[in-house]
Amino acid sequence: xxxxxxxxxxxxxxxxxxxxxxxxxxxxxxxxxxxxxxxxxxxxxxxxxxxxxxxxxxxxxxxxxxxxxxxxxxxxxxxxxxxxxxxxxxxxxxxxxxxxxxxxxxxxxxxxxxxxxxxxxxxxxxxxxxxxxxxxxxxxxxxxxxxxxxxxxxxxxxxxxxxxxxxxxxxxxxxxxxxxxxxxxxxxxxxxxxxxxxxxxxxxxxxxxxxxxxxxxxxxxxxxxxxxxxxxxxxxxxxxxxxxxxxxxxxxxxxxxxxxxxxxxxxxxxxxxxxxxxxxxxxxxxxxxxxxxxxxxxxxxxxxxxxxxxxxxxxxxxxxxxxxxxxxxxxxxxxxxxxxxxxxxxxxxxxxxxxxxxxxxxxxxxxxxxxxxxxxxxxxxxxxxxxxxxxxxxxxxxxxxxxxxxxxxxxxxxxxxxxxxx
Numbered sequence: 154x155x156x157x158x159x160x161x162x163x164x165x166x167x168x169x170x171x172x173x174x175x176x177x178x179x180x181x182x183x184x185x186x187x188x189x190x191x192x193x194x195x196x197x198x199x200x201x202x203x204x205x206x207x208x209x210x211x212x213x214x215x216x217x218x219x220x221x222x223x224x225x226x227x228x229x230x231x232x233x234x235x236x237x238x239x240x241x242x243x244x245x246x247x248x249x250x251x252x253x254x255x256x257x258x259x260x261x262x263x264x265x266x267x268x269x270x271x272x273x274x275x276x277x278x279x280x281x282x283x284x285x286x287x288x289x290x291x292x293x294x295x296x297x298x299x300x301x302x303x304x305x306x307x308x309x310x311x312x313x314x315x316x317x318x319x320x321x322x323x324x325x326x327x328x329x330x331x332x333x334x335x336x337x338x339x340x341x342x343x344x345x346x347x348x349x350x351x352x353x354x355x356x357x358x359x360x361x362x363x364x365x366x367x368x369x370x371x372x373x374x375x376x377x378x379x380x381x382x383x384x385x386x387x388x389x390x391x392x393x394x395x396x397x398x399x400x401x402x403x404x405x406x407x408x409x410x411x412x413x414x415x416x417x418x419x420x421x422x423x424x425x426x427x428x429x430x431x432x433x434x435x436x437x438x439x440x441x442x443x444x445x446x447x448x449x450x451x452x453x454x455x456x457x458x459x460x461x462x463x464x465x466x467x468x469x470x471x472x473x474x475x476x477x478x479x480x481x482x483x484x485x486x487x488x489x490x491x492x493x494x495x496x497x498x499x500x501x502x503x504x505x506x507x508x509x510x511x512x513x514x515x516x517x518x519x520x521x522x523x524x525x526x527x528x529x530x531x532x533x534x535x536x537x538x539x540x541x542x543x544x545x546x547x548x549x550x551x552x553x554x555x556x557x558x559x560x561x562x563x564x565x566x567x568x569x570x571x572x573x574x575x
Contacts, residue, residue, distance in 0.1 A: 392452035395436035
């Protein structure tokens, strides 16, 4: 038992860091109320700061927090007579034990409070921005101001999204459970998309001065690891984790010391994170074997990222393989952006003229008219073909549409270069 104040305070901090998401998920299951669970857990940690330095640190700090928080919530509810029925319900749930797993009727074979909470936060009845905010708040442990800063929205706006999401869950009686096995694939897609959106916003921020937001990348990887731990048999979960690790391995080389954007072809590959690459490649191999010839979109994207990670130099990249993988991705998850990426791979494998034909065909469809990377891609192909005036027009359009400062600076430099050359 630790009795000195400093070590006990350190354990409280470590417990909050390591156990708060798990504890909150359990409390939401027991209490059936997001706000009550959050308030009770905060009370429990305050109590821990008061008692642990005096009485010693309990053998199981996380369980102590959950038990104390549950008791605080019960005390609060007992003071309100109209909540008597709720108290009885919570006491019945508590009888199963804090650490016990409750298997709900028809629930998936996977049962964990954190997994239930992920599926609740990412329910399709909630708007996507609300799913992201609630997931980061409830499972990521990020504060409302932190999430607001990460997504460049006012704190009041972000707070309202979270409040509305909680109200929607209560009003719509969204069940706090993992979906039944027959609904799991379609619901899992929404969970994976939410985690991937968090990562993408960190990896290539849509707005602001910074291209990369490390905290969001790290949080998305943590959530993907949690899903992989809880659902080790789900191939797409493993594929998503592999994809995030392989992409994140290049994070520190995507910007120069002066803050300017560095393209993949110019990055210092010796600085790529080998530990993340090795783990990601192993997960890709595992997911491809498990996919049994029918890989899903995250496994395919991870395989594409593996092609880049495997190449010792930009020139050694197997662009023909990448083009084929994008073709397979377009078959299972069609989108104009996937088609654009395939066109880029074809251009690298067969030449810019061939790629430009594909890009212009996409442009004729109109879906990418306001997508800055479409115009940036077209501009680069035109530049490589020596059509500098056309390239300048395309770069100008891409610059006008881009919202991230680092990308705008890069496009402005390229625009100046082709104008000066031509």
